[in-house]
Amino acid sequence: MAHAKDPGKERGMKILVLNGPNLNMLGRRESEHYGSLTLYEINRRLDKLAEELGLELAFAQSNHEGELVDLLQEASPQYAGVVLNAGGYTHTSVAIRDAVLCCGVPVVEVHLSQPAAREEFRRFSYLSGACAGTVAGFGWRSYALALRWFAALRDEEK
Numbered sequence: 001m002a003h004a005k006d007p008g009k010e011r012g013m014k015i016l017v018l019n020g021p022n023l024n025m026l027g028r029r030e031s032e033h034y035g036s037l038t039l040y041e042i043n044r045r046l047d048k049l050a051e052e053l054g055l056e057l058a059f060a061q062s063n064h065e066g067e068l069v070d071l072l073q074e075a076s077p078q079y080a081g082v083v084l085n086a087g088g089y090t091h092t093s094v095a096i097r098d099a100v101l102c103c104g105v106p107v108v109e110v111h112l113s114q115p116a117a118r119e120e121f122r123r124f125s126y127l128s129g130a131c132a133g134t135v136a137g138f139g140w141r142s143y144a145l146a147l148r149w150f151a152a153l154r155d156e157e158k
Helices: 039-053 065-073 087-091 094-102 141-157
Strands: 002-004 014-019 056-061 081-085 107-111 133-136
Touching (some): 065 094, 107 141
Parallel strands (some): 014 056
């Protein structure tokens, strides 16, 4: 499992950006669906946006379902929310759905591509009904929109 370090300085609300299988291959796979940016490049853009929004991010990626479940189960109280791109597990994993339901923090499901416009098997998400919301089809900006939601949620709670 690959973990990026927390950025260091405290900025406020901490969000975990969690990526599932094959997302470590971004920039080298199916750019017509997923764009040309690597996961590292996306994370750097997100960290810059987070600084502007007053958020603190941690990043994790795993190709293993159980590791993703573990990270979701451990999200609270360390994180105020999770931005989750479960990759192919979106369409297959009841275990990840159950972890979202019991993790104790809001989870936003994100997708780089638009699953509803792709193959039939990608049109169903086990996660959507368990998440606070879903952002899909905007490339790396799907993550950015999820972060903006968390910042707005924080501001409304103040």
